[in-house]
Each structure stands twice: as C-alpha cells, then as structure tokens.
Amino acid sequence: MVEFRDATKIYKDNGTIALQNVNLFIEQGEFSFIVGHSGSGKSTLIKLLFREEELTDGQIFVDNINITKLKKREVPYLRRRMGIVFQDFRLLPNKTVYENVAFAMEVVESSHRQIRRDVPMVLSMVGLSSKAKAYPKQLSGGEQQRTALARAIVNKPPLLIADEPTGNLDPDTAWEIMQVLEDINNIGTTVLIATHAWDIVDNMQKRVIRFQHGNLVRDDEESGYSDEDPVY
C-alpha cells in the first residue's frame, strides 16, 4: 500500500535532514504507528505521503503509484485516495457536522444522491448521528475529531493517515478515537498514525515504526511504544 525507497528529505531553507535513506513497506489493511520525539521526522513522513512536502531523494509509492513523480495538478487525485486527519481537526466553522462531511464529497464531485446516502452512514459509524446539525464550536474536542474522521473516510479511501489525532484530547476521548480508527481499519482501510501518545501505542499492540533524527530505528509488529528492540 505504502512504500518508501531510500527516501531522504532535506529542508532547503535551513538544511535540516528530516528523513535519511528511509526504507519502509506498509501492507494493504495494516494498522501502524509512527513514533518518535519531536523533530524525529514523523510529521515530515506524513506530509510527504500527501505531497505537502516533496522528497529530496528516493521514491515513495502509494497504491503502486510513484507519488514523487506526480505533477502538481495530479496531487488532488492522490489526496482523494487517502483520508487525512490532523491534531487541530481543521473543520470549517461555518458548516454543520453534516455539511463538513458532505463537503469532502462535494469536492470530489459526488452526486447529491450519493451524499444523502453516505454522509448519514458515516456519521452513524463514528457515533455522531445526533450531532449532524451542530456546528464545530458546539462540539467537544472528541466530537470534532470524530467529525474529521468521518470527513476523512466518507469517500472510502484505501489509506487513512493521521498526524497526532489525539494530541488535543483527554485520555478517555483519545482512547474512543482510537477505537473508531480501529473500526475503520477493520473494514479494510490501511491506517497510519503519527503520535506521541505512548499509552495508546502500548495498549493497541500494533505495528510500531520508530524514527530518531530522521532515521528509521525500529519497526516491530504488535509492539509497544517503549519496548527495547534492535536498532536499525
């Protein structure tokens, strides 16, 4: 599903090496955590996946497409093949929960019939059916993140990437969000999460990919955040 081949990213403005010769393969349907300290390169890896940043060297494949070779005008079509969730939710404040989710479908030019059919279904999946008419400011942090998740999966992308999705949430709400993410993974969506939340990573017992100073230093199946494993 996702493959990094000798991927290196150096930021031109300050010369920081964010990623160095990273080789990584994520299977279709996997649930993986990307962990590491601030500045370890995990957010850069996420940004590279949806082409907010471009590689300095190497290649990245998503769904067998070499995204490093995509032209700028092709990037929107790459982003339609993935759902993206951020720490700060990034919801449109002047739209209701229903409208925020429907907006993602309008952008890909889905029909009104499809929107009317799929949005309530997705809202029910994330447990927000009763909040469909509420505006983001009327929601709790957890509910806002559920809305963002609903928006991310409404177009049924094969890949869901999340950058610190629980960073703004209390532990209980964070755990609820992880349950929703697991449900999404159970229906076949590949889930890739960059996080600092060691307790969640420990409890989930999923694949853990650890970065340190831009290098991939650990990659374990069904592991915890702080398990001591061989360093690559």
Add this chain to the structure above:
Amino acid sequence: MSLTSVVIVSACLLIIILMYCVTMNINSMLSDVMADFRIAVFIDDRVSANELSQLRGIILEHPEVTSVIYLTPEENRDIWIEERGINPRLYELLGPGMLRRRLDIYIVSVESVSGVAAWLESPELRQMGISNINHASEVVEQLDSIGRAINSASIAIIAVLAVLSVVIITNTIRLTIDGRKNEISIMKYIGATNQFIRGPFVMEGMLLGLTGSTIAITLVVLFYDGLLNLIIDTFLVNVPRAGDMLVSGNSLFPVLIPAGLLIGGLLGTFSSIATIRRYLDV
C-alpha cells in the same frame, strides 16, 4: 462581497467611465471644428463669371481639394450673420461694396491646409483673380495637435486607472480570500482541484466587477445629460452650437453600457484569478 468592496470598485470604474466621457466630448468638439474647416478665397470684383468658373475648375483639380463651393456676396453675408451672429445692420452700414464673391475650398485633411493655402497664394492664381485668402491654418493645426495629444493622454490615463483598479480590486478580493484561507487549505487537503477552488472566487470577482460597473454606469446614465446641460449653461454659453458639438447620452450609452459591463466583469475576473493563485500552493 462586502459593501466596501462594491463601493471601491464602483468608484474606480466611475472614474474610468468619466474619463472616457470627457475624452469623447473633447474629441467630438474638435472633430466638429475640423469638419467645418474650409479655406475661404475672396474673388476680385473684376473677374468675370467665365474666369471664375475657370479658376474654380483649376482649384478643384488639386489632389488635396475635395470640393469647392461658390457663394454669392449675399450668401456670404447670410453665413456670417447665421454662423457668427454678426449684426445684419453692420452690413447695411458698410454698404454693398464690402460684399464679395467667395469660394469655400474643402480639403482632404487639416494637415494639407498649409500646402493648399501656399499654392492658392501663388502669383499665377493671384493673377487669375484671387484677392484675399482666409484660412487660419496655424490655429487649425494647433487644434489638431491638441486633439492628438488629448487622445494619447486619455489612453494613458485610462490605462493607469485600469491598472489602479486592478490593484484595488485585487486587494479587496485578497481581503475576502484571506478570511477563507483556512477553508481553501482544507479543500486542498481533501483533494479539491485548483479549478474547483478557484471557481467560486472567480465568480465572486466577476460579480464584484459587474456590480461595481453597473452602479457606475447607472450613475452616469442618470446624471450625464443633466451634467452636460449644466456645463453648456455655465461654461459654454458663448459657444455657438455647443449642444451639437458635445456627445449626448443617447449617442454615448449604446457603446458605454456594454463596454463598461465587459470591462468591469473582466477586471473582477482577472483580479481574482491573480489573487487566488498564491493561496492554491498548499
């Protein structure tokens, strides 16, 4: 699209339209003066009708002369009374002796006036009975130069105003887009194409331009003829046929209205395309 944006765009387009109206009127006045331009040749009383006919034929053969009209002394007098408002009693007092026969010579363009006048003053033609020539060529040539200068200046001023309008409209639209920067970046993250994002903003820019030009045009249509009359009554009281020389609303509006709407729409559209570009790179 805020009220402030509409007011600013309307003001810019109103200035452009007014500049265009001023230019059109100055051009019309100058054209009127030029169109009426002729070289008046006064004929010696001793010249017989046959000799006059021969002289008229020679003048007509000149390549830069378009027509030659013969006026009897009485017709000559009537024109002076009618066109220049000279008191008829003056002619009666001076007696019939001052009235002469006259040939009005119309030429291809005002640039030819000096050449034709010099040719008419040549000794050969003088001997054929030309007693006096009246052409005021210097004044006419100066008017022609002034007309050209005004045209060039107007084009330059309108171009500068158009650029200023684009800058103002661009800034106005930028304020609108700035308020929706977050929305644009979210649209980009969920896979919206640039065309999809640009569409509503370009439409808004076009509507802003069209609304602004509609307001500016409406103001001009409502007040143009009144303003024209006020100018005639205040500043052009002593100018004969001033009303005919200026361009009436009825002649101006069939061009001004569609052109104004088109310019407003295009300015709004291009300004928003130029503004939105920088926000699409997410």
